[in-house]
Amino acid sequence: MTKELMKGNDAFAEAAVRAGVEGFFGYPITPASEFLEYMAKRMPELGRAFLQAESEIGAIHMVYGAACAGVRSLTATSGPGLSLMSEALSYIAGTEVPAVVVNVMRGGPGLGNIAPSQSDYNQMVKGGGHGDYFPIVLAPATVQEAIDHITLAFDLADKYRSLVFIAVDGNLGQMMEPAELPPMRVLPEEPPSWSVYGAKDREPNILTSIYIDPPDEEVTNIRLLRRWMEVEKNEIRYKEYELEDAEIAVISFGVAGRICSSALRTAREEGVKVGMIRPITLAPFPTEAIRELSKRVRRILVVEMNTGQMLNDVKQAVGGRVPIEFYGRIGGITPLPDEILEEIHRVNQNTEDIADGQEKVEWLERLEARIERGDQ
Amino acid sequence: METNIIVSGFGGQGTLFAGQVLAYAAMDAGKHVTWIPSYGPEMRGGTARCTVTISDESIGSPLTRNPAIVLAMNLPSLDMYEPLMMEGGLIIANSSLINREMEREDVRGYYIPAAEMAEAIGNPRLSNMVMVGALLEAEAVLPLEVVKNALGEHLPKRHHKTLPFNFKAMDDGAAFVRAAK
Amino acid sequence: MIEMEVVYSRPESFTPTTTHYCPGCTHGTAHRLVAEVLDEMGIREKAIGVAPVGCSVFAYDYFNHDFVEAAHGRAPAMATGIKRVRPNNTVYTYQGDGDLASIGMAEIVHAAIRGENITVIFINNAIYGMTGGQMAPTTLPGMRTTSSPGGRDVETMGYPVRMSEMLSTIDGTSYAVRRSLHNPANVRKSKKAIRRAFEVQERGMGFAMVELLSSCPTNLKFTPQQALDFVGDQMVSYYPLGDYKVAPEVKALKV
Numbered sequence: 001m002t003k004e005l006m007k008g009n010d011a012f013a014e015a016a017v018r019a020g021v022e023g024f025f026g027y028p029i030t031p032a033s034e035f036l037e038y039m040a041k042r043m044p045e046l047g048r049a050f051l052q053a054e055s056e057i058g059a060i061h062m063v064y065g066a067a068c069a070g071v072r073s074l075t076a077t078s079g080p081g082l083s084l085m086s087e088a089l090s091y092i093a094g095t096e097v098p099a100v101v102v103n104v105m106r107g108g109p110g111l112g113n114i115a116p117s118q119s120d121y122n123q124m125v126k127g128g129g130h131g132d133y134f135p136i137v138l139a140p141a142t143v144q145e146a147i148d149h150i151t152l153a154f155d156l157a158d159k160y161r162s163l164v165f166i167a168v169d170g171n172l173g174q175m176m177e178p179a180e181l182p183p184m185r186v187l188p189e190e191p192p193s194w195s196v197y198g199a200k201d202r203e204p205n206i207l208t209s210i211y212i213d214p215p216d217e218e219v220t221n222i223r224l225l226r227r228w229m230e231v232e233k234n235e236i237r238y239k240e241y242e243l244e245d246a247e248i249a250v251i252s253f254g255v256a257g258r259i260c261s262s263a264l265r266t267a268r269e270e271g272v273k274v275g276m277i278r279p280i281t282l283a284p285f286p287t288e289a290i291r292e293l294s295k296r297v298r299r300i301l302v303v304e305m306n307t308g309q310m311l312n313d314v315k316q317a318v319g320g321r322v323p324i325e326f327y328g329r330i331g332g333i334t335p336l337p338d339e340i341l342e343e344i345h346r347v348n349q350n351t352e353d354i355a356d357g358q359e360k361v362e363w364l365e366r367l368e369a370r371i372e373r374g375d376q
Numbered sequence: 377m378e379t380n381i382i383v384s385g386f387g388g389q390g391t392l393f394a395g396q397v398l399a400y401a402a403m404d405a406g407k408h409v410t411w412i413p414s415y416g417p418e419m420r421g422g423t424a425r426c427t428v429t430i431s432d433e434s435i436g437s438p439l440t441r442n443p444a445i446v447l448a449m450n451l452p453s454l455d456m457y458e459p460l461m462m463e464g465g466l467i468i469a470n471s472s473l474i475n476r477e478m479e480r481e482d483v484r485g486y487y488i489p490a491a492e493m494a495e496a497i498g499n500p501r502l503s504n505m506v507m508v509g510a511l512l513e514a515e516a517v518l519p520l521e522v523v524k525n526a527l528g529e530h531l532p533k534r535h536h537k538t539l540p541f542n543f544k545a546m547d548d549g550a551a552f553v554r555a556a557k
Numbered sequence: 558m559i560e561m562e563v564v565y566s567r568p569e570s571f572t573p574t575t576t577h578y579c580p581g582c583t584h585g586t587a588h589r590l591v592a593e594v595l596d597e598m599g600i601r602e603k604a605i606g607v608a609p610v611g612c613s614v615f616a617y618d619y620f621n622h623d624f625v626e627a628a629h630g631r632a633p634a635m636a637t638g639i640k641r642v643r644p645n646n647t648v649y650t651y652q653g654d655g656d657l658a659s660i661g662m663a664e665i666v667h668a669a670i671r672g673e674n675i676t677v678i679f680i681n682n683a684i685y686g687m688t689g690g691q692m693a694p695t696t697l698p699g700m701r702t703t704s705s706p707g708g709r710d711v712e713t714m715g716y717p718v719r720m721s722e723m724l725s726t727i728d729g730t731s732y733a734v735r736r737s738l739h740n741p742a743n744v745r746k747s748k749k750a751i752r753r754a755f756e757v758q759e760r761g762m763g764f765a766m767v768e769l770l771s772s773c774p775t776n777l778k779f780t781p782q783q784a785l786d787f788v789g790d791q792m793v794s795y796y797p798l799g800d801y802k803v804a805p806e807v808k809a810l811k812v
Binding site for chain 1: 408
Binding site: 022023025049051053054055057058059061062063064065066067068069071073087088091095196197198199200201204205206207208209210212 | 601602603604605607608614615617620621622623624625626627628631634635636637638639640641642643646663664666667670671
């Protein structure tokens with residue numbers, strides 16, 4: 001085992017290089033810039049394409065072009081950049097070419113701040129761009145997982161000719177943790193048959209997202225949906241923690257999920273029968289696993305670093321079977337284990353039913369009381 | 377066993393690097409470890425702090441509200457973390473820049489004139505390593521030798537001529553605490 | 558025996574398809590010139606076109622080589638992505654005035670700034686065609702369009718932009734010229750410029766753009782001949798034909 005202590009963004013970038021990325025196109029944005037800086041040095045060393053574009057719009061359309069040319073290509077950005085990229089993301093999905101986007105999430109909306117956040121859940125999971133399309137969204141919680149997800153993202157992107165997001169937050173991008181990098185992928189000698197590389201001894205390849213006759217677009221939409229159903233069948237990933245005898249369950253993703261796992265450990269030591277599901281694919285969402293879980297536990301606590309975006313997907317999975325409570329920190333604040341522990345104890349003792357929507361009202365009251373106390 | 381260490385000071389005091397040295401050593405010692413900075417938009421001159429978590433098990437949260445150990449390189453760091461320390465925690469305070477007594481009685485503390493001691497070795501920028509040496513003597517987080525080896529292993533080659541001074545800074549820090557025990 | 562000689566045939570770079578363009582529109586002419594140049598240079602098999610959003614959105618139906626379809630205005634960025642990872646291919650964009658000079662201004666300017674080794678064919682007909690005759694960035698002062706019904710008032714709607722002149726000021730531009738398609742003599746000159754613009758790319762000399770003044774009889778509510786006369790009279794006087802930037806090494810090229 002040759003573990004190295006690497007900074008998250010650097011480790012992800014090197015992992016991308018080893019996953020065979022031949023085109024990186026980006027634009028500086030905190031807290032994702034180290035990714036760009038790493039690639040600026042590394043890609044030319046290997047004779048691969050690196051370019052700092054004029055904008056995130058330019059960057060993602062370059063990714064789109066390189067993807068059409070049949071090479072593994074990606075960009076790394078943060079929320080404001082991702083908003084600008086929304087146009088091309090829809091085109092990439094509509095053209096059915098593989099591409100990977102790393103989103104190092106920060107506080108928003110607007111310019112927001114540069115502190116860690118998970119507030120781009122809806123933007124990625126629900127599409128962000130126009131039209132009916134279904135990106136795959138991976139949410140690693142450790143540097144090692146993020147490294148592994150880069151390779152996974154490209155494999156999934158290639159397999160389904162799909163857009164894949166890797167959703168991390170500034171914590172993961174900035175932190176160091178021992179991790180092992182994958183071996184260098186041998187670059188393919190032949191471009192994919194569908195890509196554009198010159199129509200020599202074959203019919204031209206045309207890559208477009210226009211289907212001007214509605215029946216053609218309908219067939220395309222059906223194809224995209226059918227492919228997504230395949231993804232849903234094959235690619236749902238999540239991690240379970242201490243669920244065997246759990247009476248209450250935490251559902252949380254990414255860094256929030258790993259913080260919950262610390263609180264979980266302490267709560268267990270204190271005798272609370274609590275477990276957790278940490279969705280690794282936010283899309284496709286582990287709906288079935290959560291539905292099954294809701295038959296076994298008496299209460300669920302959803303923890304996110306946003307105002308409850310995944311919460312809606314959990315609710316849909318649970319279908320009102322058990323009460324769901326929510327705890328979130330927002331605006332770029334990362335919750336700490338002690339406040340999650342407090343929540344776990346509270347939820348464990350709470351036997352009252354909770355009306356749909358009430359969980360947010362009560363959470364806000366608790367959060368505002370915390371802010372009032374100056375207890376950040 | 378899981379220990380959270382916060383290294384906190386002004387930008388330029390080498391707080392992030394001190395944390396990284398501990399993180400490298402923990403990794404080399406076969407421990408689980410995370411290092412996470414609190415980052416701001418400023419490049420220089422602001423506060424700089426990082427949290428190092430060392431554990432025998434896989435690490436959940438890389439962050440904590442109530443640290444077990446704080447290396448306070450300046451007064452604002454002591455002001456910030458003293459009230460947050462876990463009971464029985466340990467503060468190593470840089471008395472070169474901290475002119476007040478600790479208020480908590482349930483927290484152990486060592487005052488060490490890290491800046492003056494670094495100055496005496498010939499490089500004021502070594503105060504972070506004095507603090508690290510002091511920590512390792514005050515609490516058996518990691519063996520001093522492991523940390524020294526980690527520094528040798530992971531310090532870029534071009535800085536290797538500074539290794540003896542770094543080692544001396546750690547030794548002096550450790551000796552100071554040993555004498556004060 | 559009567560001796561037969563082929564004087565006109567479909568270029569290999571063209572598909573045997575009838576275009577959807579309006580009678581009197583010069584897109585077909587511009588397409589044909591590009592196809593002839595690709596044939597003559599023997600680069601059809603490595604050509605990758607980038608189609609715009611606009612009337613020529615389906616350009617890829619008419620060219621017999623690989624093609625991608627860009628989002629509105631982003632063709633130069635997409636072409637950049639392709640060229641950077643497939644430097645041995647010949648990559649060109651084909652863009653209209655709304656695409657290149659309005660929504661895609663940042664992308665074209667920065668492609669030029671980088672001296673991106675791509676070829677750009679810029680169709681300037683002073684109007685938005687596909688969306689139904691709205692004011693373009695190149696619409697002449699006083700011209701009535703569906704979104705400037707009282708005529709383009711430069712006080713409130715700004716001035717027409719001269720892209721060739723503008724891009725000629727950029728160090729990364731190797732070749733920026735304006736030609737016109739309003740009569741046979743100018744069509745021949747246009748073809749020569751297109752040939753040179755592709756030769757620039759084949760020799761790795763950087764960014765090359767040919768601006769082609771073009772006609773849009775339908776949206777300008779002209780007969781085909783009137784539309785060509787409008788280009789030759791009105792447009793040429795606002796957009797003078799000529800070579801705005803020809804880098805010394807490009808000038809030295811024997812084409």
